[in-house]
Amino acid sequence: IGFKLVDLVAPVAELTCDIKKEVKVAATECMTAICACTGNKDLDPFLDAVVEAAQSIDKTHKCVERLAGCVFVQNVETPALAIMMPVLTRGLHDKSEKVKRTCCLIVDNMCKVVEDPAAVVPVMSLLEPLVKNATEQISDPEARSVAERALKTLLKAAEGAESKMVTKAEASATLKAALGDKLGGDSAAEC
Numbered sequence: 001i002g003f004k005l006v007d008l009v010a011p012v013a014e015l016t017c018d019i020k021k022e023v024k025v026a027a028t029e030c031m032t033a034i035c036a037c038t039g040n041k042d043l044d045p046f047l048d049a050v051v052e053a054a055q056s057i058d059k060t061h062k063c064v065e066r067l068a069g070c071v072f073v074q075n076v077e078t079p080a081l082a083i084m085m086p087v088l089t090r091g092l093h094d095k096s097e098k099v100k101r102t103c104c105l106i107v108d109n110m111c112k113v114v115e116d117p118a119a120v121v122p123v124m125s126l127l128e129p130l131v132k133n134a135t136e137q138i139s140d141p142e143a144r145s146v147a148e149r150a151l152k153t154l155l156k157a158a159e160g161a162e163s164k165m166v167t168k169a170e171a172s173a174t175l176k177a178a179l180g181d182k183l184g185g186d187s188a189a190e191c
Contacts, residue, residue, distance in 0.1 A: 002037070005082035006122040009034060013054035013086035028055060040080040042072050053087045060090045061099055068102045076110045078119045084110070085126060092130040100134045101143035104150035107131055111153040117161035124158055 012034060015027035031054050035047040043050075046067055053063035064087060084106070091103035107127065114120055131154055134147040 002039075002077060002079040002082070003122050005034060005037060005079050006085065006126070009082050009085055010089075016051070016055045017057075024055075035083050038080040038083055040072075040074055040076060042070055042074050043080055043083075046070055047083075050083060050087055053090070057090060060087060060094070061096070063087050064091045064099055064102050064106070067106050070106070070109070072109050072113045074113070075115045076113050076119070077116070078122050081110065081114075081120065081123045081127075085123060088127065089130060092134055097138050097140050097143050100138055101140070101146050104131060104134055104143075104147040108146070108150040108153045111150070111157035114157040117158050120154070120158040121161045124154075128154060 009031075012027055012030050015023055016031050018024045018027060028051065031051050032047075035050055038044075038047070046063075049059075049063040049066045052059045067084075067087065088103050088107065091099050094100060094103075111120065128151070131147060131151045135144060135151055138144040138147055
């Protein structure tokens with residue numbers, strides 16, 4: 001389910017800003033529950049700030065600053081990357097080069113401790129263009145170098161993910177080989 005959090009986080013984060021109080025409350029509860037699914041203890045102290053940043057664009061800068069202080073030791077997996085996307089998206093779209101630089105630093109720090117390249121794949125289509133854009137738009141040379149380093153680290157973290165992806169046919173063959181007659185027919189392995 002961790003891979004699907006990428007699809008859930010953005011719409012829920014948007015609804016935390018809804019004008020209807022009931023929708024906002026429900027979305028905030030949902031966002032809090034989603035954030036609890038990261039499985040990353042390094043992020044735990046920052047999850048309230050992530051939820052607050054989702055609720056208010058004004059709190060994005062503060063959240064980005066707090067997250068810059070996060071030391072990532074534990075392996076970063078898809079759920080942790082997914083819940084960071086609303087904050088990183090806002091931050092990397094921000095006018096402030098300082099905020100963009102800090103977001104790139106966060107990306108760099110997180111991607112350094114990604115062990116499985118497949119964990120990055122669900123966020124690549126969203127995150128790579130944002131970081132690449134930062135490398136092209138940031139005028140400050142030092143901040144741009146941070147963005148360039150983040151892009152390299154992101155690409156390196158995702159390197160080799162294609163070779164780890166399994167096709168449906170390969171998965172079916174593995175299930176058949178492992179379970180044999182216990183599957184209950186050919187159709188069970190092909191679903």
